[in-house]
Amino acid sequence: MGRLIVVSNRVPPPEDKRASAGGLAVALQAALRERGGLWLGWSGETAASEADSERVKTRVEGNITFSLVDLTQRDIEEYYSGFANRALWPLLHYRLDLADFDRRDTSGYFRVNALFARILAAEVKPDDEIWVQDYHLIPLAAELRARGITNKIGFFLHIPWPPPDVFSAMPWHRRLLETFTAYDLVGFQIDYDAENFINCMVREGIGRETSRGTFRAGEREFRIAAFPIGIETDEFAKMAVEARETSLVHRMEESLENRKLIIGVDRLDYSKGIDQRMLAYERYLDNNPSSMGKVVYLQITPKSRSEVPEYADMQREIAETAGRINGAFSDLDWTPIRYINRTIRRTTLAGLYRMSDVGLVTPLRDGMNLVAKEYVAAQDPENPGVLVLSRFAGAARELDGAVLVNPYDLESTAGAIAGAISMPLDERISRWRGMFDRLRQYHVNNWCDTFLETLEKPLNVPAFGSQQPPLRKAS
Template structure:
C-alpha cells in the first residue's frame, strides 16, 4: 500500500525568522527552530512581514532560501506599522488579552489599519499557497487572516495558534466589534491555545455571544455551516537544543562569571522581555518586601533581573522601564553596603548559551508574570539545572506554564508578602525537596517539548 505524501506547510506569522539575519549563536532554538524543522521535513514557505517600513505598499515579495527553508517577506508602509502593529495589535489586543483593560486603547483608525494589513497579507501570500498545502497562522496579529484567505478562494486546511492568553468573555466583550473578530476566527479548521483555561474562555464566548453549537468535550464548534476544532496545545522548548547550548564554552564562562560576581551569595534570576504583563514592578516590590522582612539576608541573596527593552514606541513600555529603574534604585539605596548591592538590573539581551550559564549558576528563578500564555523561561531554567543540586523555580499561578509545572513554588505575583515568603522558602529549601520537585518538572519539560507540540498540531490539522 502506498504511503500518502507529506503535505507541504505554509507558515504565516507577523515576523519571519530569516536564518541569515539571526546572528546570535543558538538563536534558531525555540519556536523558530521548531517551525524551521517542520518546514524542512514537509517543505513549504514561511511568510510574514519583513519588519521593514516602506513609503507605499507594493506587495513585492522577497523570497529567500537558506538551509532547506524558503522564507517570503513583504515590507509595510509606515502608516500600516503604526496602526496595525504598534496600534491595534500591541495597544489594543495585547493588553486586552493580558487582562489589562486599564491599558487597552480603542481607536477606530488602528482597527481599520489592522484589517487592512491582514487583507494585504492575504493577497500577498494567497498565490504562494498550492493545492494540498497545510496553512498554519500564528498569533494575535493575524486573527482574521484565515477568513481573508477563504474570501480569496483558499479552501486548504488552515490552522491558527494563539501564543497569548484568551481573556474571559466579560473582558473580551469590551472590544468594539468583538463578535465580528471571532466570526472571522471560525473560518479556521483548527484553533490552538496554550492551556485549557484559555480554551475554555474561547468556547464560552462562542456559545454565549455567538450562539454557536459547542461540544465542550471535543472542542468542536459548529457555526453557520462550518465546523472548527479548538484544542489546547501547551508549547514546549527545544529541549535538546537548550541542553546543548548549556554545555557550550559560552555557557560555562557565563556560569563562572555569575558565580564569581555573587561573592558567596545565592543568586536568584529573572529573565523577561520588558513588558507590563511580566509583573516586573510587582516582583521588585516582592523582593523589597523580602529584604524588609529578613534584613539580615541581604548578604545571603543577590537578585539579577535581565530585561531587554521591547516595543519602545508604545508609551506604556517606556513607563514600565522608568518605574523599574526607580524601584530598583530605591531598594539598592536602602539596602546596599559599600561592597554589595542586593539587586542588579540589566537592560540588555544575552545569547541563549549565556542565559543557560546564568540559569545554572542561579539557585532560584523568579518567573512571576501577571498573565502569560505559557512562559518558556520557566522551562529553560529547569532544563539546564544540575540534577544533583537543582535550583528552585518560583512560578506565577497566572502563567500558562503553571498548569504543567505545579511542582514549582507557585505564587500570587500581585502579593509582595506571597513573593517574599516564596523567596524565603526557595532560599532555605532542603536538597531532598529540591530534587523531588526537579525530577517531576524535568519530565514534563523533556517529554512535552516543542517538537511534540509541532507534530501534534500539524497531525491534527492534517487529520
C-alpha cells in the same frame, strides 16, 4: 502530503545570524524542512509606498522559502503598534485599563491581514496546509477564504485568551470572533484559554460546541484545543552545561562571592509583573534581615516596543524601583538588585539559569512562559535550583514542582522566595525531577507534530487522548 506554510508577524533571520534562535523557530523550521514549505511574514522594514509593500522579497534555505513583506509606516503604526500592541495585547492579558480601541488602528489591522492574504493566495497550492501564528493575524483565514482558498488552515495563539466579560469590552469583539470560524483548528496554550474562547463564542451566539473540542458555527465546523508549547529540553540542558565555561558566566560567578543568586528574565512588558516582583523581593529583605549581603537578585529585562508610550513609562518606573531598593539596602560591598536593560545571548542565559539558586518567574498573566521551562531544563540534576512561578502563567498548569505564588500578594511571594532559598536538597531534586521528565516528554517538536496531526485529521476521527498532555489540577 503537501507543503507546510507558516505565517507569522515576523520571519526568523538567516541561518548565519540565528545563533540564539529559540525553540519555537527551531521546531517550525524542522517541520518546514520535513515537508518543504514557505514562511511568510513582515520583514521588519518600512516600505516607501503601498505599492512597495506588495513586492515580496524571498530568501531560500534548503527546501524552505522565506517570503518577507515590507510594511508602510502607516501600516506599522496602525496594524502593529496600534491595534496589535495597544488594543489586542493588553485586552488578551486582562489589562482593560491599558487598552486603546481606535477605529483607524482597527482598519489598519484588517487591511494588513488582507495584504498578507493577497500575497499568500497567489502562492498556495491545492495540497498545502497553512499554520497561522498568534494575535497579529487572527483574521487571516477569513481573508483567505474570501479569496477562494479551501486548504486546511490552523491557528495558534501564543498568549492568553480572557473570559467573555473582558473580551467583549472591545467594540469590535464580535467581528474578530467571527473570523475564527474560517479556521479548521484553533489552538491555545492551556485548557483555561480554550474554555474562555468557547464561552466568548457561545455568549455572542456565534455557534455551539457539538462535542468536546468540536465547534459548529453556521455551516462550518472546526476544532478548538489546548497544545501547551514546549522547549528543546535536552538541547537546552546541554547548552547550559557548556555555557558555564563562558567568560561572562565565569565573571558573574566570581562576582557573587558565594552569595545565593535569584534570577528573573523577562522582556520589558507590563504583563511580566517585574515591578511587583521587585517589591516582593524588597519585602523578603525586610522580613529576613539575616539575608542582607548574602543574596543577589539579577533581573535581565531587554527593552521592548519603545515606540509605545506605556512601555517607555514602565521602563522608567522599574528602573526607579530598582534604584530605590538598592539605595535603601546596599552596602559598600553588596548591591541587592542587579538590573540589566539589554539583550543577553540565549546561550549565556542558559549558563546563568544553571548557576542560579532561584528562578523567579512571576508574570501577572502569561500564555505559557518558556523562561520557566528553560530554567528547569538548565538545572544541575545533583543540585537544582527552585522555580518560583506565578499561578497566572500557563506553565503553572504543567510544572507541578514549582512553588506557585500570586504575584499580586507581595507578602506570600516574599515568603516563597525565603522558602526557595532555604529548601533542602532532597526536596529540590524531587521537585525538579518530575518537571524535567515532563519537559523531555513534551518537547517543542511534540507540540509542533501534535498540532499538525490534529489539523490533518478529519473531524469525525478522535484527535486527542494520549497526544494531549495531562495538565495539573488548579490549586
